[in-house]
Amino acid sequence: MKFLIFTFVGVVPLLSLGSGKAIHKNDISPRTFREIKEEIASYEDVAKRIIDLAVYGRAQNRSYERLALLVDTVGPRLSGSKNLEKAIEIMYQNLQDDGLDNVHLEPVKIPHWERGEESALMLAPRIHKMAILGLGSSIGTPPEGITAEVLVVTSFDELQRRASEARGKIVVYNQPYINYEMTVHYRVRGAVEAAKVGALASLIRSVASFSIYSPHTGFQAYQDGVPQIPTACITVEDAEMMSRMASHGNTIVIQLKMGAKTFPDTDSFNTVAEITGSKYPEQVVLVSGHLDSWDVGQGAMDDGGGAFVSWEALSLIKDLGLRPKRTLRLVLWTAEEQGGIGASQYYQFHKGNISNYSLVMESDSGTFLPTGLEFTGSENARDIMEQVMSLLQPLNITQVFSDAEGTDINFWIQAGVPGASLREDLQKYFSFHHTHGDTVTVMDPKQMNIVSAIWAVVSYVVADMEEMLPRS
Template identity: 85%
Template sequence: MKFLIFAFFGGVHLLSLCSGKAIYKNGISKRTFEEIKEEIASYGDVAKAIINLAVYGKAQNRSYERLALLVDTVGPRLSGSKNLEKAIQIMYQNLQQDGLENVHLEPVRIPHWERGEESAVMLEPRIHKIAILGLGSSIGTPPEGITAEVLVVTSFDELQRRASEARGKIVVYNQPYINYSRTVQYRTQGAVEAAKVGALASLIRSVASFSIYSPHTGIQEYQDGVPRIPTACITVEDAEMMSRMASRGIRIVIQLKMGAKTYPDTDSFNTVAEITGSKYPEQVVLVSGHLDSWDVGQGAMDDGGGAFISWEALSLIKDLGLRPKRTLRLVLWTAEEQGGVGAFQYYQLHKVNISNYSLVMESDTGTFLPTGLQFTGSEKARAVMEEVMSLLQPLNVTQVLSHGEGTDINFWIKAGVPGTSAYLPSREGSYHKRCGKTIPQGCSNQNGMLLVQKQTHRPMEQVREASNKATHIQPSDLWQSQQ
């Protein structure tokens, strides 16, 4: 809910400050801050109406029902797969049926990689099957696999110090988890650094703060001029075990088999829908999430949840009969997991109109309890944001923190457009990019917009009439065109 109200008030009415000019390069309106505060406060009743509709009214559980139906029906949506394109066509039809405006598809050429069969077995000092998930864009092994001794390191620096030991071996990274942004470099660059010192393959400890013997996947990057070697993630438990063995001087031998293949790029689409602005329709507030996922799990958290709460933002505003002054645009990205391919294409096509973008927003940080927003913009714009977030006091979601970012919106932020992402100090890293990417139990109503477990709240006594009149779409209604 926090994200939805912010999309409407923070983006549409406030960040562009009703001046008739979108903020670009972190500009600011000539209106006084007191005038802006007064306008923000005047939206209090509308904020309550949106809260009531989403949390207590007829739209309760709608995001969950929509999301569950998609992921249960389509399943994982890997870049280049038929499942992804099926999901895009379903969403295109659903957005039209939802009564949104200017629904269309924008073509993108995207990578097509498939993991194939994969396995890893420790042969020495004992037989032990190792759980692995190959990393996106990795090459495969020869059909007979790669059998080699293991070198365990905890950092790139250690790998460089022990470079003479790495040739002809499988490098296992057991890097400590600091945070995602600092630790993910081992997943993205681990194969390249291992190949530079002559390794045959690399296995990386999953980038996670928590593990129940669950390897994670994700994208990795090769470098021109460096040999390409197979690479995969292993569990925290196996990385720690091999590190202990190595510290005792025990020889470790692994047989690795990976059937991964990269195929020619294929056609896909970004999916777009809008509520057209009433006064400044050329100016845009963008909300987004990505439809693609990895091929393990359902992709419900990464990023089905983010995509569907972004859709819900427009649905709630439409259901309440609200018309923003600026165009509210939903973009459901394709091929985010391959490095923001769809978002980069969108930026290239639309950056000519960058001065008309008031705000870009992305939800791709999980479906746990939000406490506020992360925001990138000027100090004056941040002060406005803090006033906006005060409207969400009934939900106790009022924080405004620094460093709003996201793979799909960073192009715009770096060019000077204010950007936001949800702040969820949560277990998201425990679930992202692994086989169990369903929505975990216990997440009910924590996002406010994505009511993950079905709830049966008693409506508040003062639910606004508009909330009661809003249409509640049943799951069976969403897919009529697919029957």
């Protein structure tokens, strides 16, 4: 989800630059933009070495092979599960074996929810066993399930108009897919809005750009003062079928059974490794992805790929014998899928050093061939990032877009730290997002090589420049 950030600063002296631009004196010393541009251009050979190693050299396909080994062995990694803790143990050892600095685990308390056995059986107008996935933190049904008529709606507005029809029924949302940011509100709020009008349960059309009868799970949130009702995702195909049935005047009856349970919060960890800075070790460029996933598929795309290209970025830099001026810090987040729980606790613990964070980066939109970098920061910082991205001309991926995003880095971005993410193929991403189809088969090793190269070049150059990125 994107966040709009408005920053108001006082008037500060400006320097006139040889390029015709002005830059804030308080942010970029007496150096002109031309001098900064020349400094960045001096990294052309280093950038080429990183690209060659990642895409054509002995490191090619390494991030893919590492990812496949973990997710094939461990499987999906739901918050609170033994699989997640096993993956953290393995990654802790892997990062040590890779020779990275300061490898350690930072404790986090995370939610523990399990879906249990679940089913949805249409009893009328015909017998039809439906594919479902319970939504995260949903309560379960009674052991005998809930059997009730269905009310099909296409929006929250329609639900309000037909509120008198909803009491004692199962609300089915057949909302059209517009984009993830807009449509995901039905998954997050669907149960609450249905409960407000007296529904017994809610079934949400999967938030998906494409479907082959595949339900998509994900996070949903209850609201204080509103009854908690069971909620699950159904396939696009079944949602549309029930909408057609209802339009023809058919009475639809479903028996819903869900064994979901929530347990007390449990202990987990964010996994951290570094390349310690040679000149300004207290200053940080943070590179990240999340290690947890939902409990379906393998969590290979979301977000195994993002976690492993972030690791690969540090591996590439280390393999070339490079040590930037400031510290490169890899963080593999825990419990991102429950709303950035691990990242929130990391922010609370480290925000006292916020002035030392030059850039926060997160890969969590797949590792398909990107079209460029998404960036949030001041105009001066954007000018610098455009020059950094120009070093990726050999890959023909140089664009800088607006609105960096990532559940785990938004805490820092909202506080004014520059942030970066990748502009990916979201049509493909949301076809597999939170489904049984999120497996290594979705991944492309050659595209992961390119993403790793981009991630390594950007993080290294920003970490090695003489000054941090300007905040204004």
